[in-house]
Amino acid sequence: MEHGKRANWSGQLAFVLAAAASAIGLGNLWRFPYLAAQYGGGTFIVIYLALVVTLGFTLMLTEIAIGRKTQQSQLTAYSRLHRGWGFIGVLGTVIPMLIVPYYCVIGGWVVYYFKAYCQMAFTGVDPMGVAAADSGAFFSSFISAPFAPFGYATVFIVACAAVIVLGVKNGIEKSNLVMMPLLLLMAIAISVYVVAMPGSGEGLKYYLVPNLDCLTDANGRFSFALLGKTLLGATGQMFYSLSLAMGIMITYGSYMKKGDSIEKCVRRIEIFDTLIAVIAGLMIIPVVYLFAVRTGTPVKEAMNAGPGLMFITLPKVFANLGAVGPWVGMSFFLLVIFAAATSAISLFEACVASVCDVLRINRRAATFFTGSLIMFLSTFSALGYGAWGGVKVFGMPFLDFFDFVTNSVFMPVVAAFTCAFVGWVLKPETIVEECEAQGQTMKAKRFYSFMVRYLAPALMVALLVSEICRALNIGGWSI
DSSP: OOSSSOOOOSSHHHHHHHHHHHHSSHIIIIIHHHHHHHTTBHHHHHHHHHHIIIIIHHHHHHHHHHHHHHTSOHHHHHHHHOGGGTHHHHHHHHHHHHHHHHHHHHHHHHHHHHHHHHHHHHHOOOTTOGGGTTHHHHHHHHHTSSSHHHHHHHHHHHHHHHHHHTOIIIIIIHHHHHHHHHHHHHHHHHHHHHHTSTTHHHHHHHHHSBOGGGGBOTTSOBOHHHHHHHHHHHHHHHHHHTTTTSSHHHHHHTTSOTTSOHHHHHHHHHHHHHHHHHHHHHHHHHHHHHHHHHHTOOHHHHTOOTHIIIIIIHHHHHHTTGGGHHHHHHHHHHHHHHHHHHHHHHHHHHHHHHHHHHHOOOHHHHHHHHHHHHHHHHHHHHSTTTTTTTOOBTTBOHHHHHHIIIIIIIHHHHHHHHHHIIIIIIOHHHHHHHHTGGGOOOTTHHHHHHIIIIIHHHHHHHHHHHHHHHHTTOTTOOO
């Protein structure tokens, strides 16, 4: 937000690109392929797509409409609609403020790896050893270093702050016009290269063909419990992938013009985000599958989730590609930098907009204040595997704890409260009226009303319970 007058996107395309950029992040590049591999390939993709066009549509449309109606960031938007429900905005602001610091730390890891692959490609020096045999040690030595993780995180934070301080049109919008097309082109190029590799057909089949084994028990009988785990796994991925309950869509919605169709924009964002997620699977799963077969590694073990996949397994895969491996690795990590940056900028903006709305200060001052706070908080995650490695929060390193408390607790809670508020206090008609402003027509009115009142909050509560059970290892539940 610019001080005084609220900024606007230049048009629908700029808004869709910005919202899609926020949604396309690290979760798409390492979590989606992993979950697809774990939960039956095409089976998971079909369930995920069904959730995106139903639950994802409902939650995203709600948040964007709230932002545009109130012309406020998430911190103050809810209290503008109803004073008694302002606490949702407070919780919704805590989420990005806790996510940005550790997200930028991971962004710093990506920058470090990009630098390492540039060194391999241009000088021939391989810091990971032959066939990336030491990729695990390389990763561990970096994240446990006394200063390097914080230094690279600081570079990433400063770069994001530089975009934010330029404003909505000159900063966020223009950066997306450069990074998003490059990200898409690079993703397509890498996926085409991987798909064209000899022997990739089996990996593609493993990824795209529905496998119902994930829904059957040891005796080959259909299991409702396994269906529930697959459904909630897809729900969690959809939730994180579309940047829901992070304040981003409310903030970005507040910059949206009244004449733009919210419903059409949401559909386009869903298409863009899902396309990148599926392409990410095409980039990663076939080549990891080939690597697993050649080395005798169990596929599910090779498709290990989180940092293990991106920073340990994939370097081994790239090393097995021969002379072209460093160039593929360099291109891949550059793509990941763009994906991480677009999401981090969106999260950063949600925090800056809240500071502007509450303190009534200009963007430059708000960015400096917020950036300083983010840099301070990033030290916990940056040093959590090194100098402060002995300090645990509920048995977790700082980064893991911040990830758990935001993604597994606060986000489902905020989404459930938002649905309850809109469905039963504010009433769905209020959101529909905003979507139909200036002669627009909302086609999914009845469907939206049913989802926001009944199905969406039920799924959010189920997701919250399952994530807590998974984290605390209750009943063997895991996603």
